[in-house]
Amino acid sequence: MCIAVFLWQSHPLYPLLLFLNRDEDHNRATEALRWWEDGETVGGRDLVGGGTWLGCTRHGRLAFLTNFKETTSFPDAKSRGDLPIRFLQSLKSPADFAEEIQDEVALYNGFNLVVAHVLSKSMVYITNRPRHGDKLVTHVSPGIHVLSNANLDSPWPKCMRLRESFKQLLSENEGGEFPVKTMVEEVMTDTVKDQEPELPHVYTPETEYHLSSIFVHMLRPAGPYGTRSISALTIKSHGEVCFYERHLEEGGAWKEHTQHFVIQNQSII
Template identity: 50%
Template sequence: MCIALFLWQAHPLYPFFLLHNRDEYFSRPTEPVAWWDNGDILGGRDGLAGGTWLACSRNCKIAFVTNVREVAKGPQPKSRGDLPVRYLESKMNPTEFAEEVVMEAHQYSGFNLILVDLCSKSMIYVTNRPKDDKALVSEVPPGIHILSNASLDTPWPKAVLLRSNFEKFLEKYGAGELPAEDMADKLMRDTTKADKTTPPGVYSVEFEYLLSSIFVEANTEQGCYGTRSISALSVKTNGEVSFYEKYLKESWKEHKVSYIMEQTGTS
């Protein structure tokens, strides 16, 4: 489970601004945000399957994925974390890669995938669990968007709360610089729970209740589960990228990586 709020082509200083929580079992091996072996991909890495939930590249690309809340069934499917990596390693633009993913979408459990190319100002949303017979692939319009474990911009209570609190920050800072680290701390560590009658009802009422906050903390029969990393990823109009991460590894740690995107044209 994860939740992401992002601002796309709707701010004079930031063509892209993202706040993101990754929720996972604490026992699952995970590597914090770092440059990968080839030095072209920056992101966290799942130590079990090898993929990522959120990463970016030197050449204008960003990708992140969330699962769709559903009860698992059937044989072990392909890892959804491979999808962002494949996009970032490819020479395809978001639309081209989305078309490739659709051809194999049935091989994965439910997912939501965001593909970004800053150079061409393109953002595409891909899902294999479309809501109300909508398209599997769609272009994301400029504005504020929320992605959790249902379709893009589904108004789950915690999504509505996060958007509302984010908008208050925007009102305060206007067209100026946004305090990304402060926003991550204040907005993404919110433990406010939804009313027990409002969650989607995929899991038990008690587990749904524990998952209904932006920042998740839960004890389950499989072990501790909850938010393991909080990220703020921003791209300025001059191509400056800042990737801040606060992550849990025995205790909470934090670090930040900055670089300039290579704006050499569309990919």
């Protein structure tokens, strides 16, 4: 499970503010935030499936992914983590990329994918589990959005708490520098949980209870599960990018990684 909150194209200083918690088995092999071998892409990597949950390129391409909460999954399904990489390594616009993959989304277990090109101010949400009557692809409107393990902006209690805390910090700083450190250290580490009537009732009540906080930690028979990393990605109007990650290392130590760069212009097709 994961959760992200982001502000898109509605701030005088930041075209994008994004905060994302990745929840995963603690023993799943994972590589921390770094520049990849292509020299163009920065992000963490899942060393089991080979994909990523969040990545960005020097040319302002951005992609992040969450799994969809459901009781059934198929072991032979394609790896969802490949989808962000495919977009990051392409030259297609978000809309064209979404069109390209529409015919194959049934090959994956449930996912939510957001892809964006910051320079062209284009962001698209793609899911293979749309609500009844909704489309697979939606253009993301300017403003605050929250994505967890249901559809974009679903009113789960922890999503509403995250939205309100983020909104409060934005209002306190009135369009100026956003307090990224406060957001990471106080909001994204919130362990407040919901009571049984408020839970989505997809899994057992005990499991749902432990998953109902923004920052997750729970013990399972296979080992600890929960928030493995907290990411903060900020992009300023002049193209300056700060990509920060607090990452849980093997052995239980938390380490910080930060990458800074300025977006370079590149054509899309």
